[in-house]
Amino acid sequence: MDDVRGIAARVLLASFDGPTLPGWARRRLEQGLGGICLYGTNIVDRPQIAALNRAVHEANPRAITSLDEEGGDVTRLYYLEGSPHAGHAVLGRVDDVDLTRAVAADVGTQLLEHGVDLDLGPVADVNSTPDNPVIGVRSFGADPVLVGRHVAAWVEGVQSAGSGACLKHFPGHGDTTADSHLALPTVDQPMSVLRARELAPFASGIRAGALAVMTSHVVLPAVEPDVPATFSAAATRLLRDELGFDGLLVSDALDMVGASGGRGIPAAAVLALKAGVDLLCLGSSFTDERVQDVQDAIVAAVDAGDLPRERLVEAAGRVDRAVEQVAALRAASTSAPQPEASRRAALEAVDGALGLDRSLRGAQVLRLVTGTNEAVGHAPWGLPAAGLVLGGTPVRDVVRGDEPWHDLGPEPVVVLVRDGHRHAWAEQVIEQVLRRRPDAVVVEMGWPAQDPSEQGRLRTWGASAASSAALDELLAGVAP
Structure with missing residues (x-):
């Protein structure tokens, strides 16, 4: 055999x-x-x-x-x-x-x-x-x-x-x-x-x-x-x-x-x-x-x-x-690199109502860690660490059981989440943050459950580096 x-x-x-x-x-x-x-x-x-x-x-x-x-x-x-x-x-x-x-x-x-x-x-x-x-x-x-x-x-x-x-x-x-x-x-x-x-x-x-x-x-x-x-x-x-x-x-x-x-x-x-x-x-x-x-x-x-x-x-x-x-x-390969295509798509895809006429540079950024699946693994997501919004300031990771709304500073607040509707604790954190800071911006970077109807709610339809960079530009007020 x-x-x-x-x-x-x-x-x-x-x-x-x-x-x-x-x-x-x-x-x-x-x-x-x-x-x-x-x-x-x-x-x-x-x-x-x-x-x-x-x-x-x-x-x-x-x-x-x-x-x-x-x-x-x-x-x-x-x-x-x-x-x-x-x-x-x-x-x-x-x-x-x-x-x-x-x-x-x-x-x-x-x-x-x-x-x-x-x-x-x-x-x-x-x-x-x-x-x-x-x-x-x-x-x-x-x-x-x-x-x-x-x-x-x-x-x-x-x-x-x-x-x-x-x-x-x-x-x-x-x-x-x-x-x-x-x-x-x-x-x-x-x-x-x-x-x-x-x-x-x-x-x-x-x-x-x-x-x-x-x-x-x-x-x-x-x-x-x-x-x-x-x-x-x-x-x-x-x-x-x-x-x-x-x-x-x-x-x-x-x-x-x-x-x-x-x-x-x-x-x-x-x-x-x-x-x-x-x-x-x-x-x-x-x-x-x-x-x-x-x-x-x-x-x-x-x-x-x-x-x-x-x-x-x-x-x-x-x-x-x-x-x-x-x-x-x-x-038969004929293609050449087209990196601009992803930037254009990522910027066009972001929807929702930012509701702000000011830059969010220097914002306090809360990243709700809802976990991921094995296909995604541990690829990074959120906002660029050295980008326009964070500027090198560390993002604050929030896990189940945390209560980040108790010690928010006076700076603008941005909350990042993936598939928030599938995690009751994440929705509760968002509710408590908005209760104390109604001007906070909430960004869904996973699959959204519904259309955003309130100001300060954005959807990126993904959390890749392309989507993160597009979000950074939009929040910093420099996107075209």
């Missing part, structure tokens, strides 16, 4: 800790490992990222390098300082497909420069549930038609720069109130709703030529009851037969509870392959032994007749074809 072992290696997208390629990963790449996915734990700076991806390609020129670079809140290239690119919700709010295409092309130029073959984006989910804990501002919006046109523009922009795009999270993660990193969510809607809402943006991205699609660890009973899409042959048929996608199908990370909870990653890997997944994203912080366990499970499943060898060969073939497609994209 040695040939099966080699084929099994080809369908694995592995990971490791640290900023350099470990010896075991190099050896596996030399033996045909399918690829490497980078996470925040791998990031020191951008030259290091480029060197790391070069090392991967030197070990195996046919390996796929990948990471999450959605623009906005989810970034890996800029994990330590925040993304300079406008996020999906910002772009959906502005609703200019040419601008979306330009921002995505700018992202693509950075991916190409740093040796990334496959961008795990765009997010094609329709954020139809404001309480969604994991999608939110990662989505272009709540309207499937709007989301579809921007998904297509993003695909075109990224791929024009020479890196592949991967639509996620099929068939849709927008109508959930649970995070599949931590649980197994369900989207319990009839097929008529799924086709009109969840599937429509994926169809747009496929027509735009997306190289890959990523599965979701979400149960959609109308597609297949009790089975997350990653393990659902019916979901794969929906993608292949109804939407006509014949490209690379990538799993979301198998270390997520929605996939491996109660069964383990090796078993999840076999189930995903059986359902039609081609490239298995194993998750973060893997070791040689853990990769070996997954490879052994795949070989054992083929040996036992539980996983058809033909299915494994088909999956590896799609991985190989994706490598050729990336090479073709790079050969």
Whole structure:
């Protein structure tokens, strides 16, 4: 079964800790490992990222390098300082497909420069549930038609720069109130709703030529009851037969509870392959032994007749074809950097009523720390530390249980929050601050629950460095 072992290696997208390629990963790449996915734990700076991806390609020129670079809140290239690119919700709010295409092309130029073959984006989910804990501002919006046109523009922009795009999270993660990193969510809607809402943006991205699609660890009973899409042959048929996608199908990370909870990653890997997944994203912080366990499970499943060898060969073939497609994209790359596009989008997206005719330079800035999801990780957010408003003055982080309204000074007050409506304690802090300082400015930097109706309420539709810089300009009174 040695040939099966080699084929099994080809369908694995592995990971490791640290900023350099470990010896075991190099050896596996030399033996045909399918690829490497980078996470925040791998990031020191951008030259290091480029060197790391070069090392991967030197070990195996046919390996796929990948990471999450959605623009906005989810970034890996800029994990330590925040993304300079406008996020999906910002772009959906502005609703200019040419601008979306330009921002995505700018992202693509950075991916190409740093040796990334496959961008795990765009997010094609329709954020139809404001309480969604994991999608939110990662989505272009709540309207499937709007989301579809921007998904297509993003695909075109990224791929024009020479890196592949991967639509996620099929068939849709927008109508959930649970995070599949931590649980197994369900989207319990009839097929008529799924086709009109969840599937429509994926169809747009496929027509735009997306190289890959990523599965979701979400149960959609109308597609297949009790089975997350990653393990659902019916979901794969929906993608292949109804939407006509014949490209690379990538799993979301198998270390997520929605996939491996109660069964383990090796078993999840076999189930995903059986359902039609081609490239298995194993998750973060893997070791040689853990990769070996997954490879052994795949070989054992083929040996036992539980996983058809033909299915494994088909999956590896799609991985190989994706490598050729990336090479073709790079050969045809025409994009140039367009950094101004993100600044323009971020400024245009901010809405609400500032209600002030004075600068807020030197304001007391309270940042309500409501936490984040694993996709976002620990990328910084808020206002630039050395920007116009703060000017080097530290921001004051407020956590649950704090009562910052008791010792506010006479300076203007700015309150920053993400997804405040999902955290009762944050809403209570805002209420108490406004009771004592009615002139305070409250800025929602996550997904807003409703339109702002009061003066002093702003929405940025994201918390990336691009959105933070735009907010800084607006609060300081220097934005055009």
